[in-house]
Amino acid sequence: MKILVSLAAVGLLFLVGLLGGLGRAGEVVFGVLIPYPALVVFLGGLIYRVLSWAKAPVPFRITTTCGQEKSLPWIKQAKIDNPSGLPGVVIRMALEVLVFRSLLRNTKAKLYPAENRLAYGTSLGLWAAAMAFHWSMLVILIRHLRLALSPVPAVVTFVEKADGLLETGVPVFFVTTILFLAALVFLLGRRLLDPQVRYISLVDDYFPLLLLLGIGLSGFWLRHFAKADVVGIKELVVGLASFHPVLPAAIHPLFFGHLFLVSMLLIYFPFGKLVHMPGVFLSPTRNLANNNRRVRHVNPWDYPVKTHPYPEYEDEWREKMKAAGLPVEKA
Amino acid sequence: MAKPDEVGYYRQEELLKADHQPPKTGWMETPVDFRPGSYIYPGKAKNLKILGLPNPHEWAVTDADWKLPEDWQRIVLEGMAERLKKYRSFKLFMDTCVRCGACADKCHFFIGGGDPKNMPVLRAELLRSIYRKDFTTLGKVLGKLNGARELTADVIKEWFYYFYQCTECRRCSVFCPFGIDTAEVTMIGRELLGLLGLYINWAIEPVANCYRFGNHLAIPPHGMVDTLEFMVDDIEEATGIRVEVPLNKKGAEILFVPPSGDYVAAPGIYTCMGYLLMFHELGLDYTFSTYASEGGNFGLFTSHEMIKRLNAKIYAEAKRLGVKWILGGECGHMWRVLHQYMNTVNGPADFLEVPKSPITGTVFENARSAKVIHIMEFFADLIRHGKLKLDPSRNDHIRVTFHDSCNPARAMGILEEPRYVIKSVCNNFFEMPENTIREQTFCCGGGAGLGTDENMEMRLRGGLPRGNAVRYVQQRHGVNQLAAMCAIDRATLVTVCDYWAPGVKVTGITELVANATIFKGEKKRTLNLRLEPIPGVHQDEDGKGGQP
Ligand code: SF4
Ligand code: SF4
Numbered sequence: 058m059k060i061l062v063s064l065a066a067v068g069l070l071f072l073v074g075l076l077g078g079l080g081r082a083g084e085v086v087f088g089v090l091i092p093y094p095a096l097v098v099f100l101g102g103l104i105y106r107v108l109s110w111a112k113a114p115v116p117f118r119i120t121t122t123c124g125q126e127k128s129l130p131w132i133k134q135a136k137i138d139n140p141s142g143l144p145g146v147v148i149r150m151a152l153e154v155l156v157f158r159s160l161l162r163n164t165k166a167k168l169y170p171a172e173n174r175l176a177y178g179t180s181l182g183l184w185a186a187a188m189a190f191h192w193s194m195l196v197i198l199i200r201h202l203r204l205a206l207s208p209v210p211a212v213v214t215f216v217e218k219a220d221g222l223l224e225t226g227v228p229v230f231f232v233t234t235i236l237f238l239a240a241l242v243f244l245l246g247r248r249l250l251d252p253q254v255r256y257i258s259l260v261d262d263y264f265p266l267l268l269l270l271g272i273g274l275s276g277f278w279l280r281h282f283a284k285a286d287v288v289g290i291k292e293l294v295v296g297l298a299s300f301h302p303v304l305p306a307a308i309h310p311l312f313f314g315h316l317f318l319v320s321m322l323l324i325y326f327p328f329g330k331l332v333h334m335p336g337v338f339l340s341p342t343r344n345l346a347n348n349n350r351r352v353r354h355v356n357p358w359d360y361p362v363k364t365h366p367y368p369e370y371e372d373e374w375r376e377k378m379k380a381a382g383l384p385v386e387k388a
Numbered sequence: 389m390a391k392p393d394e395v396g397y398y399r400q401e402e403l404l405k406a407d408h409q410p411p412k413t414g415w416m417e418t419p420v421d422f423r424p425g426s427y428i429y430p431g432k433a434k435n436l437k438i439l440g441l442p443n444p445h446e447w448a449v450t451d452a453d454w455k456l457p458e459d460w461q462r463i464v465l466e467g468m469a470e471r472l473k474k475y476r477s478f479k480l481f482m483d484t485c486v487r488c489g490a491c492a493d494k495c496h497f498f499i500g501g502g503d504p505k506n507m508p509v510l511r512a513e514l515l516r517s518i519y520r521k522d523f524t525t526l527g528k529v530l531g532k533l534n535g536a537r538e539l540t541a542d543v544i545k546e547w548f549y550y551f552y553q554c555t556e557c558r559r560c561s562v563f564c565p566f567g568i569d570t571a572e573v574t575m576i577g578r579e580l581l582g583l584l585g586l587y588i589n590w591a592i593e594p595v596a597n598c599y600r601f602g603n604h605l606a607i608p609p610h611g612m613v614d615t616l617e618f619m620v621d622d623i624e625e626a627t628g629i630r631v632e633v634p635l636n637k638k639g640a641e642i643l644f645v646p647p648s649g650d651y652v653a654a655p656g657i658y659t660c661m662g663y664l665l666m667f668h669e670l671g672l673d674y675t676f677s678t679y680a681s682e683g684g685n686f687g688l689f690t691s692h693e694m695i696k697r698l699n700a701k702i703y704a705e706a707k708r709l710g711v712k713w714i715l716g717g718e719c720g721h722m723w724r725v726l727h728q729y730m731n732t733v734n735g736p737a738d739f740l741e742v743p744k745s746p747i748t749g750t751v752f753e754n755a756r757s758a759k760v761i762h763i764m765e766f767f768a769d770l771i772r773h774g775k776l777k778l779d780p781s782r783n784d785h786i787r788v789t790f791h792d793s794c795n796p797a798r799a800m801g802i803l804e805e806p807r808y809v810i811k812s813v814c815n816n817f818f819e820m821p822e823n824t825i826r827e828q829t830f831c832c833g834g835g836a837g838l839g840t841d842e843n844m845e846m847r848l849r850g851g852l853p854r855g856n857a858v859r860y861v862q863q864r865h866g867v868n869q870l871a872a873m874c875a876i877d878r879a880t881l882v883t884v885c886d887y888w889a890p891g892v893k894v895t896g897i898t899e900l901v902a903n904a905t906i907f908k909g910e911k912k913r914t915l916n917l918r919l920e921p922i923p924g925v926h927q928d929e930d931g932k933g934g935q936p
Binding site for chain 2: 058059109110111113114115116118119121128132135138139141153159160164168175183251256261336339340343348349351353354356358362365366370377378382
């Protein structure tokens with residue numbers, strides 16, 4: 058049900074864009090009028106979300122420690138997994154963001170009732186797919202800069218060269234395109250086939266996956282089958298990027314389907330799960346040093362609480378304390 | 389016939405059949421099955437009153453009507469709104485989960501029970517679904533399709549059941565790519581329930597006791613004198629040494645704070661006897677306190693405010709007695725509080741000095757601000773400097789493994805010190821499998837206030853992963869003791885080991901240390917601190933004893 062709704066939504070959006078691309082008026086709408094607000098929603102929404110997190114204070118330093126603490130000088134500290142200062146935290150966060158270190162720990166637990174045995178196997182599928190997906194997405198984004206920038210920066214050309222290393226097909230197939238699509242299919246398949254993951258999945262999980270898949274497939278089609286006119290597309294995108302939109306004639310309608318899905322992704326991004334991207338940087342279990350006893354952490358909203366002070370305690374027990382030979386404050 | 393609160397009620401084959409396939413019905417449509425043995429009795433009104441908590445009332449989990457206050461929905465939603473503003477962790481953990489499922493089979497309750505709502509991600513979704521409905525646009529628009537739902541009385545019941553089926557062990561947070569700590573969500577969830585007067589008695593009664601008596605077990609000051617004196621006699625019987633018990637001693641150098649479980653129940657008491665012996669041997673200028681007689685803090689299992697209310701006594705007492713620094717005993721959640729919270733909630737402790745071992749002169753820089761060190765840090769330093777006369781062969785009949793307690797492992801990272809100490813006092817040490825120790829350690833199944841007999845089914849299920857790892861080293865290496873530096877472990881793991889790995893006994897580390905230490909003026913040691921004959925020691929007539 059949830060996947061069907063998501064699929065229908067993505068399909069519908071694509072069709073809308075595609076049909077829009079058939080007429081001149083539609084091209085204006087989908088090529089110019091929608092991308093701008095989409096970008097505004099994306100940036101504004103993201104800033105709003107990040108600020109909403111940043112505004113909430115971190116009252117306690119609740120690092121999740123994944124290795125030996127810094128204690129006695131002769132005991133080897135796990136400087137990254139249990140950082141005691143900024144350098145360790147920076148490396149820990151970098152590994153988390155760049156290579157998804159926590160996912161790298163993933164295991165699968167399996168219970169064998171007959172043998173009364175619980176076994177743990179490594180389970181790196183999710184990690185591999187997540188890495189493939191996120192990194193190829195980054196490369197694809199960089200590659201797309203060719204369309205927006207004139208002259209094309211050297212980095213972009215370099216990335217393209219490296220990415221097209223296989224040199225098969227005309228135009229060249231990019232490794233990342235394949236990786237990107239394969240990873241999405243894997244993630245979607247996992248979500249559907251793993252009974253536990255399926256059980257917890259929501260529209261917010263299927264929709265972005267399918268949307269990205271739609272974007273990837275339409276892009277792939279545009280490049281390899283429709284062989285769309287890149288010069289025209291570049292004119293349009295450069296125009297958009299420089300705030301002087303122009304609408305060259307004869308851009309393939311499929312392009313508008315592709316662009317509309319991208320616009321939808323931008324609009325959706327700040328509202329759903331995709332905000333995990335900026336969110337990971339703020340996670341207090343990961344981005345704080347475990348130095349609680351060395352450096353005091355201050356809670357900005359700390360307030361006095363009712364306690365049971367010693368004088369009240371002694372008042373209650375004084376006679377008994379005296380009889381038991383315990384020292385008291387008031388004789 | 390055994391009852392649901394007795395171990396004998398549960399057949400291993402049955403528990404091992406835990407089905408990990410989710411049910412046909414979606415989780416929002418699957419009602420809670422309140423079966424005896426899987427939930428904990430409500431907090432009694434009298435305890436709530438002692439603490440001045442809202443809506444104290446008598447109710448039963450199986451009642452249809454939990455007698456919530458009139459405007460309970462408003463209370464919960466406002467409580468959520470307030471906490472979303474006060475805790476970045478909470479707000480972020482509500483927003484950033486991608487439901488990747490990496491945490492799913494990391495929770496001992498899910499592994500041993502198979503209930504999908506014990507997957508950390510779904511436990512958090514129980515609360516997140518309400519958050520979506522009332523605080524997010526997508527949730528408002530898409531409703532159930534996007535995992536949003538109305539806050540009903542049944543939701544409250546579900547929260548109660550599952551937030552008290554989480555031991556706040558943080559194992560899930562190790563594996564989550566965003567560091568989402570379901571323990572944090574559980575803590576907030578319990579706070580929200582608390583606003584309606586819903587607590588479990590197994591947590592709120594110790595809290596009420598701790599507030600009034602200074603310890604969870606309601607030991608009054610004169611009771612503590614008796615308890616410790618009793619140990620002094622046993623110590624003398626085992627070693628021939630009569631130790632002193634400094635209590636509420638002004639001007640002592642060190643305030644020693646153990647968990648109160650060590651005062652009264654075996655095997656914790658043997659560790660407490662170990663403390664007394666070791667401090668005597670070292671000639672430590674220290675004191676126990678009857679007022680700050682407990683470092684454990686069930687406030688951690690109740691609310692952030694309660695952490696502060698209960699823990700205030702420790703610095704206050706250190707100040708009143710004029711000590712220089714604080715030494716903490718072997719406890720798990722107590723160390724989460726002492727390490728991660730105390731300095732923030734009760735500090736700054738600028739009236740104390742940076743802890744410095746009077747024996748080795750080592751300055752504990754890592755505790756420079758909080759001024760409290762762990763007894764294993766203290767012992768490891770002593771052993772490293774050769775300040776203890778040890779005969780590990782006295783523990784040769786013991787084949788020991790070490791259980792990392794959740795909080796010291798994942799909220800502090802004290803992993804090597806206990807191992808170093810154990811290896812110095814025992815010749816036969818064996819690690820459990822890699823996936824079950826250190827930061828990946830499994831909970832005993834009874835932490836965070838869940839270690840009560842009425843919760844026996846969940847304790848045994850939650851204890852399965854740990855028990856299974858113990859069984860593994862028992863079969864492979866003949867392990868017969870499990871050391872743990874946590875008072876809750878010393879209570880709950882006894883049950884877990886008896887059930888899943890019978891024959892393995894539970895011990896504190898200081899007990900092992902004291903049993904291996906050659907004390908000045910000791911008599912021939914034929915009995916260990918449990919007053920059991922030490923196997924392999926000649927019971928010969930010349931009175932000298934010795935190893936075979
Ligand atoms: S591992 Fe983290 S992101 Fe993944 S489902 Fe669990 S809590 Fe959510
Ligand atoms: S904190 Fe521990 S008990 Fe709670 S959900 Fe996570 S793994 Fe389970």
